[in-house]
Amino acid sequence: MIIVRPVEIVDIDHLMEIAVAASPGMTTLPPDRKTLEHKILLSSESITRTIKEPGSEVYLLVMEDTDTGKLVGTASIIAKLGIDDQFYSYKLNKQTQYSRQINKKVTVETLHLTNHFEGFAEVATLYLTDAYRKNGNGKLLARSRYLFMAEFRERFPDKVMADLRGYFDENGRSPFWEALGRHFFDMSYSEADLYGALNGNQFIADLMPKHPIYVNLLPMEAREVIGRPNDQGKPALTMLEKEGFRNNGQVDIFDGAPSVDAHIDELKTIKESHKVRVSGTVALQEGQEYLVCAGTLESYRVCISCLVIETDGSVLMPQTALNALKIGIDDLIRYSAL
Missing domain, CATH: 2.40.40.20 (Barwin-like endoglucanases)
Structure with a gap:
């Protein structure tokens, strides 16, 4: 039978296999054994922690095929963003300028670095191995997190967000990262992805430009993937939208993927x-x-x-x-x- 349950330390070998399969792009599940062991221990400690309000807890769930004892998927909930590490995203805005002298109006899109999602919960780390993407397993895995929040409501704030994996090609190359992030960090998308997962996001605050980025100055291939999930992530976006999540103009700072959010109590599974x-x-x-x-x-x-x-x-x-x-x-x- 297929079940979803909290991760345990004995799951480390299977979890490492899943992390390797999910790389690159899964920043919350890096293929690093020491980091994964820390995540398991953090989840176990979060579960036993007595709380008065949401804090730095992280709950990591795994999907298990009880007939084989094998782990086949992961899903997690971060109780509240911005507690131990700043959380960054880009806000996609429009800016209009008008010249009376030549009677011309120009409207351009801009990207603003923000901490908009701090204080939100986050559903993350959704990954299901190829052989089990059938029989409603994806719905079970994704929505197990919403039932978890319903059962233990006091452990979460009013709102929840989700980041998706952005577009990257068959070589793991992200057009958005190549056009923007690489100029400030001098590393590949996968390297930056892994570094942030292992060391936190302070390096983003240190090096990322604080001024708005004019989208029309980026190469066309980068502009075309802003707000676009990876092809494999499109079903996940559809599930999130059916659940009640909406894109309010926030995109991921690494790969330009859409970030969506919702009120927890308004999620379809919970309501x-x-x-x-x-x-x-x-x-x-x-x-x-x-x-x-x-x-x-x-x-x-x-x-x-x-x-x-x-x-x-x-x-x-x-x-x-x-x-x-x-x-x-x-x-x-x-x-x-x-």
Whole structure:
């Protein structure tokens, strides 16, 4: 069965394999064993931490095929951006200038370096291995984060954002980075990507220009990818938009990818979810399929399961799903439509 659960330190080898497959472009999952071990420990510590408000917690979830014990995907939630490290993005604006002398109006787009998303939560690190991009696994993996936020709402702020992977060619070359970032950092896109993941983003504040960048001065190939996700990331953008995320003109400083945001309580998965009691079991294929989660922070599990909804609001579900979620009759679950 396919489940999503919090990462554990014993997952390090499988997590390293996923990080290698996801590189370049996955800044929150660099293919560096020491960094990944730190991320696992941070996630485990975040789960056990007693909090009064969202802080520097990071929750790393993994998708597991329980039939093989293999990890096949990752997804994470950063509780609040800007706590330990500044978070930068570009704001895409329009600027109009008019000359009465020659009766000409010129409108150009500009990129402004901002900290707009500081204070937001971030959903990140979404990656699913090729062989498992089927049977609703992508929805399960992505939306497991929203159910997590619904279950442990006090651990997150009002808003959440998501960065996508920007366009890069088959050689890992980013036209946006080559036209802009390389001039200030003297390193390739993948090198800068990895450096930021390993060392934080202070180098961006130190070296990135503080003045607006006039988009029309960039090469055409760079202009064309501003706000464009990587081809493999287009389905992820579609899922985010269906969930309620919107692009409000923010783009990633490394590759020009769109950054989207939403109010957490307005996310479709959360608004349409229900927390109910399990009152019994049913046959494996009886009822309708839903996303289902259960457990404490430490034992959180998500899967896709058939449910039969009773007249009193309680549900019946297959024993295999109860086993996967590590719960029993009379325990509480949260479910949302697929």
